[in-house]
Amino acid sequence: MILFQILTALGTASSLFLVAAGLTVIFGVTRVVNFAHGSLYMLGAYVGWVVLSHLPQTIFGFTLGCLVTAAIIGVLGVLIEICILRRLYRVPELYQLLATFGVVLIAGNVVQLLWGTRVVTLPRAAWMQATISVSGHPFPVYSVVMMVVGPLVLLALWLLFSRTRWGALVRAATEDREMVGALGIRQNILFTTVFGLGAALAGLSGALSLPQVAATSQMALSAVSDAFVIVVIGGLGSVTGAFLASVLIAVLQTFGAIIIPQYVMVAVFSVMAVVLVLRPNGLLGRAGKGGRAMGDLPKLVEGATKLVIGLGVIAFIAAALVPAFDTGYVLSIMQDALIAMLFAASLHFVMGPGGMPSFGHAAWFGIGAYGAALSASSWNLPMSESIVFGVVTASILAALVGSFMIRLSGIYLAMLTFAFAQVIWALATQMTGFTGGDNGILNLWPDGVFASPTAFYALVLALCAGGVLVLRRVLFSPFGFALRATRDASARAAASGIPVGPVRHVAFTISGGFAALSGGLFAFAKGSVFPTYINVSHSIDALIIVLLGGIQTMAAPVVGALVYTGLRDYLQAATTIWPMLLGIAIIVIVSLFPQGIGGAAEHWWARLGSRAKSKGG
Amino acid sequence: MAQMQKTLEVRNLRKSFGGVMAVDSVSLEVAQGEMLALIGPNGAGKSTCFNMVGGQFPPTEGEILLNGGDGTAVPIAGIGSRRIWQLGVGRTFQITATFTSMSVRQNVQMALLSRRHMIWKFWPRADDLLSDEALALLEQVGLQAQAERAAAVLAYGDLKRLELAIALAGAPKLLLMDEPTAGMASGERTALMALVRRLVSTTGISVLFTEHDMDVVFEVSDRILVLDRGRLIATGTGAEIKANEQVRAIYLGTGRTSGGH
Ligand SMILES: Nc1ncnc2c1ncn2[C@@H]1O[C@H](COP(=O)(O)OP(=O)(O)O)[C@@H](O)[C@H]1O
Ligand SMILES: [Mg+2]
Secondary structure (H helix, E strand, O other): OHHHHHHHHHHHHHHHHHHHHHHHHHHHHHOOOOOOHHHHHHHHHHHHHHHHHOOOOOHHHHHHHHHHHHHHHHHHHHHHHHHOHHHHOOOOHHHHHHHHHHHHHHHHHHHHHHHOOOOEOOOOOHHHHOEEEEOOEEEEHHHHHHHHHHHHHHHHHHHHHHHOHHHHHHHHHHHOHHHHHHOOHHHHHHHHHHHHHHHHHHHHHHHHHOOOOOEOOOHHHHHHHHHHHHHHHHOOOOHHHHHHHHHHHHHHHHHHHHHOHHHHHHHHHHHHHHHHHHOOOOOOOOOOOOOOOOOOOOOOOOOOOHHHHHHHHHHHHHHHHHHHHOOOHHHHHHHHHHHHHHHHHHHHHHHOOOOOOOOOOHHHHHHHHHHHHHHHHHHOOOHHHHHHHHHHHHHHHHHHHHHHHOOOOHHHHHHHHHHHHHHHHHHHHHOHHHHOHHHOEOOOOOOHHHOOHHHHHHHHHHHHHHHHHHHHHHHOOHHHHHHHHHHHOHHHHHHOOOOHHHHHHHHHHHHHHHHHHHHHHHHHHHOOEOHHHHOHHHHHHHHHHHHHHOOOOOOHHHHHHHHHHHHHHHHHHHOOOHHHHHHHHHHHHHHHOOOHHHHHHHHHHHHHHHHHHHHHO | OOEOOOOEEEEEEEEEEOOEEEEEEEEEEEOOOOEEEEEOOOOOOHHHHHHHHOOOOOOOEEEEEEEOOOOEEEEOOOOOHHHHHHOOEEEEOOOOOOOOOOEHHHHHHHHHHHHOOOOOOOOOOHHHOOHHHHHHHHHHOOOHHHOOOEHHHOOHHHHHHHHHHHHHHOOOOEEEEOOOOOOOOHHHHHHHHHHHHHHHHHHOOEEEEOOOOHHHHHHHOOEEEEEEOOEEEEEEOHHHHHHOHHHHHHOHHHOOOOOOO
16 A cells, blocks of 8 residues: 555656656756746646647557657747747846746647636546556556656656766756856757756656646646745755655645644645755755846835825825725725735835745735634634734744745745745635635625725725835834845855844845735735635735836835736726736736836836936037 | 963964865964964865964864953854854955945945844845944054945955955954955055055954065064965965075966966
């Protein structure tokens, strides 16, 4: 029985490994964290389903079909690299990541248009169900095939990297960044082929897994999150590390599902956290030079100009006047935008001036929302107290989790925050007795003086605008300066007596608390909470808002929230292909304005100013 | 606790990086009010010594003792750079490290805020605090005209000056300066080190520094230590070092009076 579970785990490990191997090789060579990697896996599953249903149901047909699928997805990867990523290698890492998230949206939309929301399955053919005997126990052929695929691909990759010229280039590029620049024209070919190979592996995995994993349009994000965990545990850029981590995670998932079914994600996250605390570069990763996660040289941060203050005041007055004209749709859209603004501002606080990128900020939003909802529904706390309860809970958790998160930086930190958010999400979905699972918690309504929509709107406006202003003020305080000092030059900061760790830790906690405030408000604005508040696309929403606004710009979250919420709500109402349009918009914006919209506006403004000056003088 | 007269005492300091001995059995002492030059070719292990004394990384072996003020010897090996700063050690880095998102004045304000225990203030505007004091420090190093410029756009020589002002803002008893004049024109170097010399005479702080320009070294230092491949090969006054055969052979013998990259 145990033996059977182990073999199942090894089969799962193979399919995890194929996805993670591609992700890690792509990262090693191009330094792009390809969020769309899970989408390539998903496309592999759908394309594989089409291909395999046209082929004979024999082991030969299956093999051929999987290889054809891998080739198709490989070519797709090549196209994505040439059309999108090639333009973005000079752009800071987080913006590249955002662009690949644009691809996620497009791919998800395409799948939905072609196959709808139905679950696509491939029945196991007779040969798959046939068994062979391993030390007296019968095993389905399919499981055995899955089990050997992983080690075979590992071997093939090893041969490829150690025996071919191309492989030598890949290894050299992974180990020595300087060398990549010296490649010249061959760099393009190297990057494109590496991306194609990675995509093909993901596609292969999608097709191979079809007989046990049904294809759904949801599978992309869970696949990429598994792959992130594996790649981080294994060490970014290490294929062998990815293999070991795949086995580890597969064993955890398989046995976890039997022993602690509700806490599998928690177990996985804990293992990841332990590995990262003990070995900050993963099992087999090398210490990398800190990447340019957020771009070069942060520019001089200055207080708001009169113009910005003026615009802010006008915007505030306009927002305050909304209830006079509309208490329905417009009011609720405005409410959403205000809450999104505070949520994004809390992310900006920790990510911009704090230099600590987070891909899982929705965790704090969700803890705030669930904290408020649970305390309101089970203890009958009034609204204000339940929101405070959510904020306090989130702050305490942020202080606890932050104590090891702040040791990491850059992409590792981003991935760890992402994994943490996945755990919170999993708890919200799986602890059905407590959280209501996917059905959420309903019937939360503002009470007392805030019972009317207008009064509640006034509260949201006051707390969100006030919260953003408080965060801003703190950034210009001695603490805010110290926070920026730790980001700008942490060795210098420490040598000047600034307690680097505690400052980052407090910033992390503050950020979590404000995100939770936005979450608590959202719970009462919507009257309900659902696990979707915590899912990755909500984290990405905040990330997009901050990056669109421009990470180095203090007004980022405000500008970004208005543009993004406006764009998304408009598209959502106008068309069913809104994810695709939004994805395209993100990619275009990232290509055109690598500084974000706010950054670009400031740049133009400064240019205009200097031109006017030179004309005048 | 043991007593000591010196400001800094280093005994048998060693550092190996993956088996390579970057610093091997180095012992040195810096007296109060002394300017001690640590010289040697590139890769000799000078910066590694600075980083162990400054607490950027721990030594593999050896003792580092700092005068706790009342003559008590405080062991500081491996205790971390912030604790070492608290005990009165300031430093500049070979690769300049300044707060690039701040103006020149704000850089110094930052260091002053830290010294005055004002880091944990969340509300007042930092820009308004300790501004005059920061400007006074900038005047000392000759940067007052650039006070409002972004640190990120300073010329290399000016960055070195800014780092000195940041280090001085901590009111150190011992100043560690790793190549403080790299990237400056030769006139500027002499001027900057003469400034440091004046500081030493007026305030009585101690300075441990490295410098590639031998003219500057001979002019401002009280004593010189020569490091080669991790080992101390000579110590003495300028005249003694000039006369030392071994030093001439490996260092001055090449005819270089200045150099380094
Ligand atoms: N962080 C480090 N990791 C590995 N080797 C190092 C490190 N820092 C310095 N070294 C090595 O130690 C030796 C001494 O370097 P360093 O102290 O920088 O010399 P100097 O400052 O005299 O030019 C050199 O061989 C250098 O390569
Ligand atoms: Mg050096």
